[in-house]
Every structure is written in structure tokens, then in C-alpha cells.
Amino acid sequence: MTIDIDVLSEEADIRAAQRIFRTAMVGLPPAPESDGLNEPGRTLGARVDGELVGTANSYTSRLVVPGGDRIPHAAVTHVGVLPTHARRGVVTALLRRQLSDLAARGEAVATLRASQGGIYDRFGYAVASSAARVEIDRGRARLRDTVPPSGPVRFLDPGRMWDSLPTIYATADVSWPGAIDRPSYWWRMQELFSGTTGYTVVHGSPGSEDGFARYHPIHAPGWARGSSERVVVVDDLVATTPRSYAGLIRHLLAADVVDRIVLAAVAPDDPLRHLLTDERAITVTDVRDETWLRLIDVPVALSRRTYRDAGPIVLAVDDDLLTANTGTYRIAGDGARRVDLPADLTADVAALAAVYLGGSTWRQLASAGRVTGHRPGAIDAADSLFVTVARPFSGTWF
Structure with missing residues (x-):
């Protein structure tokens, strides 16, 4: 069997590659057909006997490293092979070619998020950061008097949200080790799959925002009748100062009708428990691998x-x-x-x-x-x- 790897340039091939990835992942919903999801020249296709059977792509980005420098970085994503062609060396051919291409581009590192843990070590990747899932019992959670005061928090107009958030993320001081730039392709994907559901708040005066949070409710029967299972999930929380972090947490705790708040992904050493008078109001329900890093x-x-x-x-x-x-x-x-x-x-x-x-x-x-x-x-x-x-x-x- 001969495996041919090439860079996909035709829009029909790129969309076919998107379908291959989602087919390989089995459990993902169909992706809306849309332009602006793939950076030109970075989508690889694997063909067997002329048939497109696998794909991998990446985005141009930067990674913050210890000390605060931002180094050239490839965000590797959408690695998938049709189940009919699994375990035939297609992934190996794709990732070897991709590593060679990234090196030729002058990118210093690559990262990915792995759906399976046993694949990427043999290509030089390793788990370099983890993320925790945290639940807050809102009824027990009270901020300490020592928590610093925060600035203004306001809701974003859903119709302008996807114009505002990329600007805030790019101009705020997102400088912790492991943080990456979010290219326009990433934001376009969020817009397509999240739409304007839920709520988005930002911290700071207009034009000088230093944090934001996107969250949505999990609708449960009896929400309006006092159900004890009213849950809000925070999908994305970015805070670049102690004031913005305190302000966004203060906002989330202010909703009396909510019973539990789930922070889907925070740093394992997130300071949240130190903000509360009762640390037992917080439960860490999961810690999982986040960044898989490859030094190019x-x-x-x-x-x-x-x-x-x-x-x-x-x-x-x-x-x-x-x-x-x-x-x-x-x-x-x-x-x-x-x-x-x-x-x-x-x-x-x-x-x-x-x-x-x-x-x-x-x-x-x-x-x-x-x-x-x-x-x-x-x-x-x-x-x-x-x-x-x-x-x-x-x-x-x-």
C-alpha cells in the first residue's frame, strides 16, 4: 500500500478532510460547511490509491514559555484517519511529514490536544501541562474580605461578541507559561459551534478590558421552580490580573438562582480556593492532560x-x-x-x-x-x- 501525503489546496479537498476528521472521531456532531476554518497551506491530506483517507492540519500561533517570551508555535489539530484505513501507517506518514514541514517553516514548538493518549509519544510529543475541572457549591461559596476589589463587569452584546473577544484576548496581557495565541481560524470555529448561546461578560472599562468569561446554563426540569440542580458551566475564563479574576468570580457567584458552577478548565494551581472562606465549597472533579508539546x-x-x-x-x-x-x-x-x-x-x-x-x-x-x-x-x-x-x-x- 502506497501512502501519498500532500498539502490540500482545493476547497473541496479541504472540506472532505474536515469530514474525514469528524468521521474518525465518531462522536462529534457534523461541522457546518464554512470558509475560514483552515489556514491556507497547512492542511495535509493522505491518499491511498488516490482516495483521501486521512488528514492533519495546524495553525500559526505563538506559545508563552517560562520567562514570558512568545516563541513561534504550531497548533496541531484535526488529525484523523478513516476507520477503514486505521493501523496502516497513515497517521505515521501524516505526522512525520507535518514535523518536517513545521521545521521548514521555522516554528520552534508544536502543541496539540490528544483524543487518545497512546499515539503521540512516538512522534516526540509529551504532556507538558494539565487542566483541572472544578465545581463550586455556590450556596456555600463566600469571598474572603481580603479579596481585592474589582473593576466593572458588563455583558457583551451577543451580536458583537465574536468581534470583541479576539481583540480583548490579543491586547490583554495573556502571559502565563503555556498560553498560546488564538488565531482567527480558532475564533471562527468557536463562533460556529457556540454561536450566541449562553452569556459573555468582560472585566474592565471599554477599550482596556483585561478578562472575560463565557458561560451557559445546563437546563434542568424545574429551573424556574426552585430546582436544586441548576448548573452553570464556564466554557472560557481568561483573567490577566488578580482584579479581573476576582471580578469575574464575583460575578459568577452573584447569581442566587444557580446551585453549582462548573469551571470546565482551570490551571491545576488555580487560586480559587484561597478566595473563599470555606475551601470545601470547591471540588476538583477531574485533572487531565491538556498541552501535548513537541520541540521542533x-x-x-x-x-x-x-x-x-x-x-x-x-x-x-x-x-x-x-x-x-x-x-x-x-x-x-x-x-x-x-x-x-x-x-x-x-x-x-x-x-x-x-x-x-x-x-x-x-x-x-x-x-x-x-x-x-x-x-x-x-x-x-x-x-x-x-x-x-x-x-x-x-x-x-x-
């Missing part, structure tokens, strides 16, 4: 993040797919660079991705045999360099 250009990626002021290490990196990354790198508080020196520890590119944003530690990987130390104290030295104050978190699903 290891020298650039290592040089663009910051490190703690600790003793240097020499790290040997193995990358079987993008072999230009294979080599040794000196990493210290003043930065990272490629060197020709004996290694203190060795890791493959996926292990490096796991610790790159600070979501895992070198010690955790060493306990699993994923990192090899070549001198006493090398693992601890690496952790001293890579440790971050905040856990990485993206908050953007694609």
Missing part, C-alpha cells in the same frame, strides 16, 4: 525560555525524527547553547518536552527511566534550573 527546534526552544540561577548542566538530547536536534546543550541560569562536552544527563526529545514548561520534573522522569544521569546530583541540578513558580496552563482547546 531544540536549540531555539531552549534558548528562548529562562532558567533559575543554579549550577549548569550539560544535557544530551536524542531525536530520531528531527535529527538536527540531536546533540548536547549547556543549560545554566544565563541561558542555553549547543556545546561539544560530555553529558551530565541524557533524555529523548519527548522527555525534554515534558519538563520544558515546568509541568513535570526531571526527578519524576528519572523514576520512570526516561532520563539517565551520568554524574551524582545531575537530576537535582536539572530540576533546580527548570523549576517554575506557576504550573503551565493553556486554557485554549483546539
Whole structure:
């Protein structure tokens, strides 16, 4: 069987690729036929005997790394193969070609959100951040008197929502490690699938907003008659200052007719419980992998993040797919660079991705045999360099 991979340019092929992805995912609703969902030149198609059977695409974006720098980033999405052609090497051919293309574009990293956990490690991806699902018992939740005052919170006109939110996200200081740019294609997808259902509020004066929240009710019988199962789900919460975070949480808690508030995805170290007089008003119902990270250009990626002021290490990196990354790198508080020196520890590119944003530690990987130390104290030295104050978190699903 011959698998041919090419870049799809015809609109009919791109829409066929969209249908292939949704067919492969089985449980997704049909996608509305619409332009503006795919960035030109980034949709790959896999053909077997001339038939389009698989696809993968990506968006141009940037990723915030420890220290606050934003590095060139590919948001990889819509990876799928028809069930009739599964387990025949189609995904392997697609992702190998995609990695080569991303490297040629000069993108330093790629991330994706995985529907299955056992696929992407062999392509150099690793879980680099996690997200928690949190439920608030609104009847028990009271803000502490110490919570800072917030600015104005107002509802957005549903008809203007999808014009306003991209501007707010782009101009607010979205700078936590793991955050990514949201391209127009991402926003168009949100508009098509979310429409104007639910409610959207923003924090801050017009023109200087620093946060927003989108939420919707889960309609239950008896909502208007005092049901005890009135639930609101927060689909997207972006707060770039303590004041905006407090203001948006204060707004959500203000609705007396709501019994439970579900935050669909927050950082594992989200400060919410510290805002409340009774921390038991919050239940973490799930913690799951969020960002799967692949380092496309290891020298650039290592040089663009910051490190703690600790003793240097020499790290040997193995990358079987993008072999230009294979080599040794000196990493210290003043930065990272490629060197020709004996290694203190060795890791493959996926292990490096796991610790790159600070979501895992070198010690955790060493306990699993994923990192090899070549001198006493090398693992601890690496952790001293890579440790971050905040856990990485993206908050953007694609």
C-alpha cells in the first residue's frame, strides 16, 4: 500500500478532510460547511490509491514559555484517519511529514490536544501541562474580605461578541507559561459551534478590558421552580490580573438562582480556593492532560525560555525524527547553547518536552527511566534550573 501525503489546496479537498476528521472521531456532531476554518497551506491530506483517507492540519500561533517570551508555535489539530484505513501507517506518514514541514517553516514548538493518549509519544510529543475541572457549591461559596476589589463587569452584546473577544484576548496581557495565541481560524470555529448561546461578560472599562468569561446554563426540569440542580458551566475564563479574576468570580457567584458552577478548565494551581472562606465549597472533579508539546527546534526552544540561577548542566538530547536536534546543550541560569562536552544527563526529545514548561520534573522522569544521569546530583541540578513558580496552563482547546 502506497501512502501519498500532500498539502490540500482545493476547497473541496479541504472540506472532505474536515469530514474525514469528524468521521474518525465518531462522536462529534457534523461541522457546518464554512470558509475560514483552515489556514491556507497547512492542511495535509493522505491518499491511498488516490482516495483521501486521512488528514492533519495546524495553525500559526505563538506559545508563552517560562520567562514570558512568545516563541513561534504550531497548533496541531484535526488529525484523523478513516476507520477503514486505521493501523496502516497513515497517521505515521501524516505526522512525520507535518514535523518536517513545521521545521521548514521555522516554528520552534508544536502543541496539540490528544483524543487518545497512546499515539503521540512516538512522534516526540509529551504532556507538558494539565487542566483541572472544578465545581463550586455556590450556596456555600463566600469571598474572603481580603479579596481585592474589582473593576466593572458588563455583558457583551451577543451580536458583537465574536468581534470583541479576539481583540480583548490579543491586547490583554495573556502571559502565563503555556498560553498560546488564538488565531482567527480558532475564533471562527468557536463562533460556529457556540454561536450566541449562553452569556459573555468582560472585566474592565471599554477599550482596556483585561478578562472575560463565557458561560451557559445546563437546563434542568424545574429551573424556574426552585430546582436544586441548576448548573452553570464556564466554557472560557481568561483573567490577566488578580482584579479581573476576582471580578469575574464575583460575578459568577452573584447569581442566587444557580446551585453549582462548573469551571470546565482551570490551571491545576488555580487560586480559587484561597478566595473563599470555606475551601470545601470547591471540588476538583477531574485533572487531565491538556498541552501535548513537541520541540521542533531544540536549540531555539531552549534558548528562548529562562532558567533559575543554579549550577549548569550539560544535557544530551536524542531525536530520531528531527535529527538536527540531536546533540548536547549547556543549560545554566544565563541561558542555553549547543556545546561539544560530555553529558551530565541524557533524555529523548519527548522527555525534554515534558519538563520544558515546568509541568513535570526531571526527578519524576528519572523514576520512570526516561532520563539517565551520568554524574551524582545531575537530576537535582536539572530540576533546580527548570523549576517554575506557576504550573503551565493553556486554557485554549483546539
